[in-house]
Amino acid sequence: QNGEKKTVRAGREVILSGGSVNSPQLLQLSGVGPSALLGGLDIPVVHANDNVGANLQDHVGINYTFRGKLPTLNQILRPWWGKLLVGMQYILLRSGPLSLSMNNAGGFFRTDPSMTRPNMQLYFQAFSTVIPKSGERPILTPDPWPGFSIGLSNCRPSSRGEIMIRSKNPRDYPRITANAYSTNADVDEMLAAVKFVRRIAAMPAMAEIIEEEVLPGPSITSDADLIQDFRKRSGTVYHPVSTCRMGPDPARAVVDPRLRVHGLGGLRVIDASIFPDNITGNTNAASILTGWKGAELVLEDQK
Ligand SMILES: Cc1cc2nc3c(=O)[nH]c(=O)nc-3n(C[C@H](O)[C@H](O)[C@H](O)COP(=O)(O)OP(=O)(O)OC[C@H]3O[C@@H](n4cnc5c(N)ncnc54)[C@H](O)[C@@H]3O)c2cc1C
Structure with missing residues (x-):
């Protein structure tokens, strides 16, 4: 900010709700994603998971x-x-x-x-x-x-498509392959x-x-x-989902059933990117419910 580098730390956990395009983009930029992609862009791998940005589903x-x-x-x-x-x-x-x-x-x-x-x-x-x-x-x-x-x-x-960053510059749009x-x-x-x-x-x-x-x-x-x-x-029709899909198996998913990123502590994704698969109709109501349910999980885990 104004040429000065600032670091902000979360007291309890970080919740990522950037949507199906930006959540995988932000994870990849942060070193969480396919190791070949990150390595090719000279981004240090914090946690390798090929599912970040993969499994893109859309109507x-x-x-x-x-x-x-x-x-x-x-x-x-x-x-x-x-x-x-x-x-x-x-x-x-x-x-x-x-x-x-x-x-x-x-x-x-x-x-x-x-x-x-x-x-x-x-x-x-x-x-x-x-x-x-x-x-x-x-x-x-x-x-x-x-x-x-x-x-x-x-x-x-x-x-199935994918959303993958093209560079380590957060201002570059990721490549969306439908x-x-x-x-x-x-x-x-x-x-x-x-x-x-x-x-x-x-x-x-x-x-x-x-x-x-x-x-x-x-x-x-x-x-x-x-x-x-x-x-x-x-x-x-603007219903992209599943780019940080939820599932119990880290080999097939990005977040676990409590929306915590597999393999990392203190990081959750709560938005339409966690849908395990697309729903049959329009995605907005299900996204709102994801937020509601996600908030409940956050509160439960703070007890
Ligand atoms: C043109 C269009 C029409 C649609 N019409 C319908 C419809 O009629 N009915 C329906 O059910 N669904 C519709 N949808 C789909 C619905 O809007 C989405 O499924 C839903 O909004 C997804 O919610 P989300 O929370 O996952 O993501 P979003 O609603 O996209 O929320 C993500 C938020 O994160 C913010 N963000 C992203 N990156 C950053 C960053 N780096 N820093 C800060 N903030 C960031 C974004 O600005 C955004 O506000 C439509 C979508 C579009 C694009």
Whole structure:
């Protein structure tokens, strides 16, 4: 600080809650992580554990976008006067499009009816942003035509990625390798899922309000083209977990069931990075519960 090196010590323990990206990054920078990685970056190894930053799991999603026959939120959110109107509506009445969630509807489904639980999550957005203005966030410029999207993301993908530091400089972003669709199972279920979305769109209630499919578009029909499309257009739905996963076995986990870092004293990780595996749906509530449960464990262990 101000050119002066300061050391801060914890009286009882250090609790790391940097999230699934920053917690493994901070551990690795501190010498807790894969020894080959740390050695290569000239970081002294405090405790070797190959699981720090490994086992990255995330839900990966894609949108199918349609031009509709009825007005959608595009018609009010695109023009400047519409933005002004909905802004005033929200400020004065706390209502209107800006009071809504991005996703106006959603659900879960199974790509194979014999499954015991859903493996795909559905989203419905009553706006579209296929043609973003350059230099502007796409969401600020909805399309000029009445568009909407049906999106989906996988619930329990088997692909595993990793988050590893690139240097010993804490200001350098770590390298995030998603490895999405790196297993045949993940490719197969997403292929079945995008076909299911088209089936939904073909149902009479939907078909009568759809003018055309814009993305990926009617020319994309073969399995190979559908796979190429979702490999190209899929993105994270921001649910990364498991980069400091919890488990009793130090060979497979970073923290023990009381969230203490295996092999070290006085250090816990309490955030979504400790999920042993991803949950089926959105991760925020489970992260909050992780914090709640983690706080209880800290208090219990102080007795
Ligand atoms: C764009 C987006 C949309 C999402 N939408 C949803 C949703 O609709 N529903 C849902 O359930 N989940 C959603 N999620 C996921 C959800 O937000 C996360 O699962 C959850 O916040 C994870 O909690 P966490 O405590 O592990 O990490 P975080 O919430 O990321 O908390 C980590 C904190 O540590 C801080 N930090 C990191 N490094 C340092 C450092 N070096 N020094 C000081 N502070 C540091 C960060 O600033 C942050 O405040 C979304 C996530 C994103 C990114």
